[in-house]
Amino acid sequence: MSAVWTELWPYLMLILAGFLPNEIWRVFGLVLARGLNEGSELVLLSRAVATAIIAGVVAKLIVFSSGALDSIPLAVRLTAAGGGFVAFFLVRRSVFVGVLVGEVVLLAGGFLFGP
Amino acid sequence: MPGFTDRSAPLHPFFAGVTSACTSVFSLVLAGTYIGLGALAHDFGFASWWLALSTVLVWAAPAQVILLSSLGTGGALIETAIAVTLTAIRLFPMVVALLPLIRGGARRFRDLLLPTHFTSASMWVESLRLLPRMPPERRIPFCNGLSVGYMGTAVVFGFVGYYLAAGLPPLLAGALLFLTPMSFLVSTARNSRALVDRIAFGLGLVIGPLLTWYHVQLDLMWTGIGGGVIAYGIHRLRRIAS
Numbered sequence: 189m190s191a192v193w194t195e196l197w198p199y200l201m202l203i204l205a206g207f208l209p210n211e212i213w214r215v216f217g218l219v220l221a222r223g224l225n226e227g228s229e230l231v232l233l234s235r236a237v238a239t240a241i242i243a244g245v246v247a248k249l250i251v252f253s254s255g256a257l258d259s260i261p262l263a264v265r266l267t268a269a270g271g272g273f274v275a276f277f278l279v280r281r282s283v284f285v286g287v288l289v290g291e292v293v294l295l296a297g298g299f300l301f302g303p
Numbered sequence: 304m305p306g307f308t309d310r311s312a313p314l315h316p317f318f319a320g321v322t323s324a325c326t327s328v329f330s331l332v333l334a335g336t337y338i339g340l341g342a343l344a345h346d347f348g349f350a351s352w353w354l355a356l357s358t359v360l361v362w363a364a365p366a367q368v369i370l371l372s373s374l375g376t377g378g379a380l381i382e383t384a385i386a387v388t389l390t391a392i393r394l395f396p397m398v399v400a401l402l403p404l405i406r407g408g409a410r411r412f413r414d415l416l417l418p419t420h421f422t423s424a425s426m427w428v429e430s431l432r433l434l435p436r437m438p439p440e441r442r443i444p445f446c447n448g449l450s451v452g453y454m455g456t457a458v459v460f461g462f463v464g465y466y467l468a469a470g471l472p473p474l475l476a477g478a479l480l481f482l483t484p485m486s487f488l489v490s491t492a493r494n495s496r497a498l499v500d501r502i503a504f505g506l507g508l509v510i511g512p513l514l515t516w517y518h519v520q521l522d523l524m525w526t527g528i529g530g531g532v533i534a535y536g537i538h539r540l541r542r543i544a545s
Contacts, residue, residue, distance in 0.1 A: 198353055198374075205380050206370045207360040209388035211420070217398025218419045231403065233535045234396025236503040240530025241393040241523055242424065242491050243504045244511025245365050248523075249484035251512040254372055255343065256476035268481065269488060276489040284328045286489035287482065294481050298474045 264297030316441040320448020323433065324456070329425040329490070333453055334460040335482035336364050340371065341464025342476055347375025351465045355458050362423050362454060364483055365390045389523045397427045404430065405446060407439035414443055421450030424487060428494050499538035506530035 250269050272290020279285040344354040361367050366387045373383040398419055409415050426449055434442045495504045507530040514522035
């Protein structure tokens, strides 16, 4: 019984700490959005909130990194993100070019200034 | 054979969606992101199937990063759940913004359930870009095909990263972890065409780390509400002024 519990516990945690707290916002969106029009003021506002949160998550992942990324200096991470962002704007707003340049700068900087 | 044509009609847009997903740059990005997540899952001692199940059920890379790192380092269940739910708040306005595009093609309410569950950054960005130029009845199957393509890619490369993890040098592992923020940075910027979105984007980049630095509780919630409401306020003021 105890062995079964040990096996199942990670999956129970996945449901309780991962699936439910995540899915509830999708369900809220579905239930509360009925009757809303594309381009309505509430849609505009909620899109702005979503954009700000994604930008916040992105900035946090770069500034407060964990694991292997944390071993690359903050200045390198910021330079790489900035370089990729500038490249994205310069080269036809291409996501691929932005990511590629960011990664190349990160790898070069990590190689030169990493541990 | 009217029944046959009725049922076969949505098949094509579904596979058009799968094809669109597999040929999109987001698949490349998802592959990289989930290779990184797979490595993380391996390091924290989760089973590879646990990661695959979390990809299917949670289907949000930031939430999965939190789930892995928090549970993996012995974080409390409730603490992890709160952190996950805070990063998931963004899904609410995403679903709200997506629904007007697909509701016209839904015959029953339950047709909306799958696209709702599938709503995540990559699928959302691509849906908002591609769906408006499509007839309403093709949008839901296309959306589902797109999501199945992305999710399949994510699951497969989660396994790849998991089994690569053991031999991955730290610098390359760091570069793989960098794929998520880098790609989301430029893809969100690309999707921010209106001024209100650009202001919200810029404010989020600044407010997010600042609130974390000052250990503000519920920092992501305040980043979204603060950045979003200020951006929307500026948008309203400009309209009143003009």
